Amino acid sequence: IGQEEIVPDLGGILNGDFSNGLFGWFTWYNDSQDVDVEYSVVDGEAVVNIIAQAAGEGGLDNNWWDVQIGQKSISFDKLESLKLIFTARAENPRKMMVNIQGGGLAQKAIDSHMVSLTTEDQTFEIEFFGKTAAVNAELQFALGTFHKVDGVPEGEQTVLGKVYLSDVKIVEGPELENQPPVITAPNVILRIDTAEFDLLSGVSVEDDRDILEIKDVSFEDITEGEKFSLPAKEGVYIIKYSVTDSEGLVGEATRAIVVKDPFVLPSFDEVAPNGAPVGWEFWGEDTHGGLEVSTENGEVTIEITNVDGGDLWHNQFKTLGLAAYSGSYVLEFTAKADAPRPVVVAMEGDGGVGILNLNVVKDLTENWETYTIEFEIENNAIYDNRNLQFWFGDMAGVEGYSAADNVLTKVYLKDVSITLKQD
Structure with a gap:
């Protein structure tokens, strides 16, 4: 049969059994980035022989799409349920990424679907459909380096050798059952005033069939009592979001808008049943740590009962849920110890905007002393997940310290505050 007589199969697949060589198939590799294929x-098998594949050495920009084989004839109707089937193996275990994209699709019909190839043939099945029709969309099998892809074992990130692909076809998929839209609405924090x-800020919507936009989402303030208004007043406000798809299915979500000042620390005045101040926690790792905490007259006593290897943070006294806004701050606390020893003062939680962790070592003495740490926050957090921690774990790995500094003693702490630095 001449190539001119080949007609597309379902979905536009051409020559999926490779009986006519690579007719209907495109091949590409990123020869500008030290790749050779x-x-x-x-x-009856396509053989992709990866001879060279760089992985970012020398400033190169290598990715999983560096090596490709595929077709650009894939066509199907809007909401047509289909299934891609193919068989593949590799000389050496590795990953392969599969996509169907372009051709008028508003979103990929198959979006970076990663499969694991072994040395034995496996038949893969991937169900898909398009929210819009596709005409001459691209089916892409990608075999570049996966060194930037999370979760890929090191031995499967950059793999040379042959990959074998065969029996590629598209068949009818299962009947589609419409699902309600999904709204994602994470809680946010705002500074007082x-x-x-915008109450739609940070909200997103996704539907299995319709292309919905944020303008399609409505919202209602369901807070009991005073509602959210600007300038923002301190409080917690509950906003309900809803959206309806073309078949009348409704998706809903609620989120809290938390309006609070930055770095409001719980006082040491009220004591919880476990001995810690209300709003504070303590923890010692079962094997490597051990702490006991009591509170009286605004003063916390932290008895360090065990430090046996492990990590710095295996003994902790901490408070969570702090709001971090841009500015220059001063952390201040007063402390002493029955026997001199160090404490690591740490702050973690990126606020959803990449705020960096902080940890500073302070050497405690037998006398009350006030310790000061200045720090900067560059961006306003959108989540109140910053925390303040005092660590009493293993100091052996800290420069200038050793296991001899893991002193089992009582530490006393009071007057902890974080204030905005005054110019």
Whole structure:
């Protein structure tokens, strides 16, 4: 049969059994980034022989799409349920990424679907459909380096050798059952007196069939009592979001808008049943740590009962849920110890905007002393997940300290505060 007589199969697949060589298939590799590949067909299998594959050495920008084989004839109707089937193996275990994209699709019909290839043939099945029709979309099998892809074992990130692909076809998929839209609405924090905030900020919507946009989402303030308003007043406000798809299915979500000042620390005045101040926690790792905490007259006593290897943070006294806004701050606390020893003062939680962790070592003495740490926050957090921690774990790995500094003693702490630095 001549190549001119080949007609597309369902979904636009051409020559999926490779009986006519690579007719209907495109091949590409990123030769500008130290990649070298040979393509051939042997006994009804496409053979992708990866001879060289860089992985970012020398400033190169290598990615999983550096090596490709695929077709650009994939066509199907809107909401047509289909299934891609193919068989593949590799000389060496590795990953492969599969996509169907372009061709008028508003979103990928198959979006970076990663499969694991072994040395034995496996038949893969991937169900898909398009929210819009596709005409001459691209089916892409990608075999570049996966060194930037989370979760890929090191031995499967950059793999040379041959990959074998065969029996590629598209068949009818299962009947589609419409699902309600999904709204994602994470809680946010705002500084008191914030003048501008869009209640749709940070909200997203996704539907299995329809292309919905944020403008399709409605919202209602369901807070009991005073509602959210600008400039923002201190409090917690509950906003309900809803959206309806083309078949009348409704998706809903609620989120809290928390309006609070930065770094409001719980006092040491009220004591919880476990002995810690209300709003504070303590923890010692079962094997490597051990702490006991009591509170009286605004003063916390932390008895360090065990430090046996482990990590710095295996003994902790901490408070969570702090709001971090841009500015220069001063952390201050007063402390002493029955026997001199160090404490690591740490702050973690990126606020959803990449705020960096902080840890500073302070050497405690037998006398009450006030310790000061200055720090900067560059961006306003959108989540109140910053925390303040005092660590009493293993100091052996800290420069200038050793296991001899893991002193089992009582530490006394009071007057902990974080204030905005005054110019």
